[in-house]
Amino acid sequence: MSHKNDYNKAFLLHLSAFFGYIFPFGGVVAPLIIWEMKKRESDFLDQNGKEAINFNLSFLLYSFILGISIFPFAFRSIFSELHHFDLFGIVSMASFIGILAIVRFILIIVAATKANQGEVYKYPLTIKFIK
Secondary structure: OOHHHHHHHHHHHHHHHHHHHOOOOHHHHHHHHHHHHHOOOOHHHHHHHHHHHHHHHHHHHHHHHHHHOOHHHHHHHHHOOOOOOOHHHHHHHHHHHHHHHHHHHHHHHHHHHHHHOOOOOOOOOOOOOOO
16 A cells, blocks of 8 residues: 555544534544554554544533633522623633634644655644553
């Protein structure tokens, strides 16, 4: 099998994370399925698959933590004696989630481009769930 073919498969493996915008948990499940099917074909695909899965699992964890952090602001606005809505807290946490989504989008594109050029891209701030 040619290296260019492996590069193309790794490219698609990284881009498969965009299924997360269509299906719940698709950003983790799609790369996991592709990696599981292709990891024995080459070490390059195995390394790219691990990086993509670890990054998407890390992103899912970070998004979950930020999403949970909105609840104290919501409860505060509901149970406050002043009966005011803490819009600033909710909007600021939602902004962090939006920024994280934009950063994720950009990093997926960068990783896919690097994979298409034959490089294994190491995503920043990634927890190594799969080693």
